[in-house]
Amino acid sequence: MSSDISYTTEEIAAILKISKLTVYDLIKKGELPSYRVGKQMRVDASDLEAYKQRMKSASKTADSPAAVAAAHDSSQAAAASAARSGQRSVVITGQDLSLDLLAKHMEKSVPGIRPLRSYVGSLDSLVSMYRGESDIVSTHLLDGDTGEYNLPYVRRLLTGRSYLVVNLLVRRAGLYVRQGNPLRIADWSDLGRPGLRLANREIGSGARVLLDEQLRLHGIRPESLVGYGNEETNHIGVAGKVASGEADVGVGIEKAAAIVGQVDFLPLIRERYDLVFLKTPDNREWIESVVGILRSPAFLSELGAISGYDLSMTGQVLYET
Structure with a gap:
């Protein structure tokens, strides 16, 4: 090798x-x-x-x-x-920068655990939790029929598991378009235009679920989009394809557009980015401490310094079994 x-x-x-x-x-x-x-x-x-x-x-x-x-x-x-x-590994899944910040605070403030990061998409994260392979998963999955984020998927996938859902942040998602928006793309329905070149995300990611739900709701066949099968593994990769002119449009979050540059962002939806905690006997003793971190002034101050995050719901318990 x-x-x-x-x-x-x-x-x-x-x-x-x-x-x-x-x-x-x-x-x-x-x-x-x-x-x-x-x-x-x-x-x-x-x-x-x-x-x-x-x-x-x-x-x-x-x-x-x-x-x-x-x-x-x-x-x-x-x-x-x-x-x-006296330490055990705690696996945190997801790709957002906020999770790295959370892991840092956990390492400093919660004794007996060692946070480990796994950079996988929302749907795969929930599947890994069902299999017992992760302890905290992040998810931003839109259910198009209800307009609800995350809870419909969590309830379906974690049947028989005991868990807690807490909000981490809210952020804007939408479309990346070429700088100046030469094709005058305005909303989801414009994805039905013939010949539009797409930069897509991988199956299981929250952005892919958002795209597929919007295509379904607007009656657009996925195979009609050129490049639907071409997958990138993160938001920056999608924004980069659009910025370079290799694609006309892609789905992602606002922050990646600012990082990549040379690409415009069209905000179309506010997505709730939640954390799901698996309530096993080993986990229960530190879950309360982690929720405390989410609500702490120190964590909120650091997270608030990162642009593009709405922290008005951070630390709020949304659902518990």
């Missing part, structure tokens, strides 16, 4: 056919060396290959009496170490 190749935690999970939570555990234990690039944790290809070779070698001797005894001792030592540290 080339020494300059690296993988995200999501890519490692796919390669090894394990959950992202297991990848985080391997990183935490030091079995997979990692480093941070921007918002993402990355693992070099050479370190992944070394880990795979160690696992292959271990499997060859795993059944020997000495190996069984060593594994038992190692397991006991790991458990003892974890008990001594």
